[in-house]
Amino acid sequence: MLLPYLIKPSPYRVNYCPGCTIKRPAQSTGPAPSRVMVIGEAPGPEEDKGYKFLDWLRVPWIGKSGEELTLQYLPMAGLSRPEVYCTNALKCYISNLEAGDARVAACALAHLEAEIRQVQPEVIVTLGAVATFVLAPGLSLELDHGIPRQHTYGHWSGTLFATYHPAYGLREAAIMRRIQEDMQTLRLFLHGVYTRPVDAWVGKETYIHATHPDDIEQILAIDPRIGGLFMDTEHLTGDMAADGRPIAIPYCMSACTTPGQALMIMADDTRMLTALMQWYHRQLYRPLVWAHWMQHDSRILLPMGLNFPEDRRRCTMSQAYHLGGATDQALKILAYRLCGMFMREYEDVVNPHALLSIMDWFSRAAETQGGVFVGKTIYKPKQATHTCRRSKVKQVYTFNQPGEWVSCPTCDKTIAPKSIEEDPRFLKPWQWASQVFSDGLFSDDTVSKWYARLTKSFSYAAYPWTTHPDAYSWLRDEIGAPARPGLDMVPMKELVWYSCRDADAACRVHIQLTRMGRKQQRMIHPREVYV
Numbered sequence: 250m251l252l253p254y255l256i257k258p259s260p261y262r263v264n265y266c267p268g269c270t271i272k273r274p275a276q277s278t279g280p281a282p283s284r285v286m287v288i289g290e291a292p293g294p295e296e297d298k299g300y301k302f303l304d305w306l307r308v309p310w311i312g313k314s315g316e317e318l319t320l321q322y323l324p325m326a327g328l329s330r331p332e333v334y335c336t337n338a339l340k341c342y343i344s345n346l347e348a349g350d351a352r353v354a355a356c357a358l359a360h361l362e363a364e365i366r367q368v369q370p371e372v373i374v375t376l377g378a379v380a381t382f383v384l385a386p387g388l389s390l391e392l393d394h395g396i397p398r399q400h401t402y403g404h405w406s407g408t409l410f411a412t413y414h415p416a417y418g419l420r421e422a423a424i425m426r427r428i429q430e431d432m433q434t435l436r437l438f439l440h441g442v443y444t445r446p447v448d449a450w451v452g453k454e455t456y457i458h459a460t461h462p463d464d465i466e467q468i469l470a471i472d473p474r475i476g477g478l479f480m481d482t483e484h485l486t487g488d489m490a491a492d493g494r495p496i497a498i499p500y501c502m503s504a505c506t507t508p509g510q511a512l513m514i515m516a517d518d519t520r521m522l523t524a525l526m527q528w529y530h531r532q533l534y535r536p537l538v539w540a541h542w543m544q545h546d547s548r549i550l551l552p553m554g555l556n557f558p559e560d561r562r563r564c565t566m567s568q569a570y571h572l573g574g575a576t577d578q579a580l581k582i583l584a585y586r587l588c589g590m591f592m593r594e595y596e597d598v599v600n601p602h603a604l605l606s607i608m609d610w611f612s613r614a615a616e617t618q619g620g621v622f623v624g625k626t627i628y629k630p631k632q633a634t635h636t637c638r639r640s641k642v643k644q645v646y647t648f649n650q651p652g653e654w655v656s657c658p659t660c661d662k663t664i665a666p667k668s669i670e671e672d673p674r675f676l677k678p679w680q681w682a683s684q685v686f687s688d689g690l691f692s693d694d695t696v697s698k699w700y701a702r703l704t705k706s707f708s709y710a711a712y713p714w715t716t717h718p719d720a721y722s723w724l725r726d727e728i729g730a731p732a733r734p735g736l737d738m739v740p741m742k743e744l745v746w747y748s749c750r751d752a753d754a755a756c757r758v759h760i761q762l763t764r765m766g767r768k769q770q771r772m773i774h775p776r777e778v779y780v
Contacts, residue, residue, distance in 0.1 A: 277335060279331070282369040285328060286368050287374045290380050313416070326439065362403040366404060366405065371408060372438075373410070374410045377413065394411055395586075396586070413427060413428050445589070458741060459512040459513065462524040468506075468512045470507060480503065480505075481748065482540075483500045483736050485736065486498070499516040499550075501515050502555070511749035511750075535561050543563065565755050572765055572769065583761075583762075590757065598747050600734065606731065632666075
């Protein structure tokens with residue numbers, strides 16, 4: 250339990266919200282105005298019971314999380330509890346709180362903006378996902394923790410500094426290390442000596458699809474200061490293997506030796522893959538071969554004929570782990586946090602193209618049942634009967650979408666249906682297609698499940714094809730299975746950028762991790778010199 254002299258009640262008084270059913274708000278602590286304002290998620294059980302020395306006043310951050318914040322994290326940032334304004338996004342105690350909870354938004358709307366206006370902080374530190382979501386809904390703690398950024402909330406404009414909640418650090422040692430690193434970064438920022446990583450090669454990258462051996466000599470030049478070949482692989486997802494995991498089919502690989510330059514080679518281009526191996530063996534010494542996840546990438550490289558010596562293989566993920574476990578180990582997170590690189594996720598690259606493919610499959614499925622796919626809606630075919638006044642011939646015309654019309658070749662009369670209705674069996678199939686990707690791995694089972702939902706309201710008597718015990722299997726035999734989403738759907742220009750970006754990121758991340766490792770060694774052995 251914290252000592253009483255560390256708790257300084259704030260002049261700002263919090264009253265419960267008009268629609269609140271709990272009506273036990275915790276008061277804030279600290280001076281107003283204050284340079285730094287700390288916003289947590291909500292009071293915990295200890296805060297809800299009240300401070301034992303001041304049982305008439307409930308204040309935040311007096312439990313175990315408060316002890317961590319007051320006695321460990323704030324001193325790391327060069328701050329003390331009495332000089333920092335501490336509050337919560339939610340003023341009353343609620344168990345099982347999650348980011349995006351409507352009660353948090355309602356409470357913050359009633360109190361937080363007015364509280365910030367009175368405190369007038371230069372820096373707001375949000376602890377945890379709930380508080381961060383209130384001030385910056387689009388911010389990702391995994392990606393953006395410990396990075397100061399300019400932000401605006403209501404009438405306030407200043408620096409937002411987001412990090413994890415101390416309670417999370419009590420449960421996970423790796424998270425505790427990240428919070429400690431974030432607080433050290435906050436100390437540098439408050440003293441004006443923090444420099445945010447910036448992508449030095451933005452707009453100057455050279456990523457190419459290698460189709461001639463000269464491309465390898467042009468792009469890959471071993472830098473003695475780095476001394477390595479950095480690689481990444483991309484694969485397509487095949488059928489399930491006996492162990493229940495999908496088979497990885499090699500599709501392409503990328504290579505980089507210098508930041509900002511990389512090349513991509515397709516898996517079926519044996520000429521270029523052979524040229525790459527010949528280039529490797531021509532080097533005066535065998536350079537180290539780096540991949541972010543070498544255990545996985547080596548299995549993809551081997552079928553391509555790229556069998557590098559095992560004693561020269563290295564893994565940047567292991568390099569990040571051996572720095573103490575505090576550093577994030579995902580490549581895209583490392584590249585953003587250490588190098589300022591923005592990278593696209595696999596789903597962001599593939600899904601837009603795969604969605605068009607599955608929409609086309611649903612469209613063809615509709616056409617086999619007599620429906621017509623128009624835009625994002627399927628319409629019932631409509632027939633109109635016309636008897637020509639001159640020839641006295643009766644004809645039947647079929648219309649498949651709104652706005653269609655024909656003219657009688659004899660009497661020139663315009664024929665159009667009264668209306669074309671949407672087919673209730675196939676309403677907006679793009680909505681069904683978009684749900685295919687929310688279930689994880691794209692497979693026949695996934696499509697079959699959503700196809701079953703699509704056909705749930707069908708009239709089985711009116712449409713004989715639905716009487717088949719497995720309608721999806723029947724339809725798959727009729728029009729073929731839908732294409733499995735993968736990088737083979739992505740245009741070549743977009744594929745080259747995505748693939749080369751990973752190899753380039755591995756190179757830049759390795760450089761930064763090496764510097765961090767040398768810095769740690771100098772702290773442990775300050776008298777030794779590291780080159």
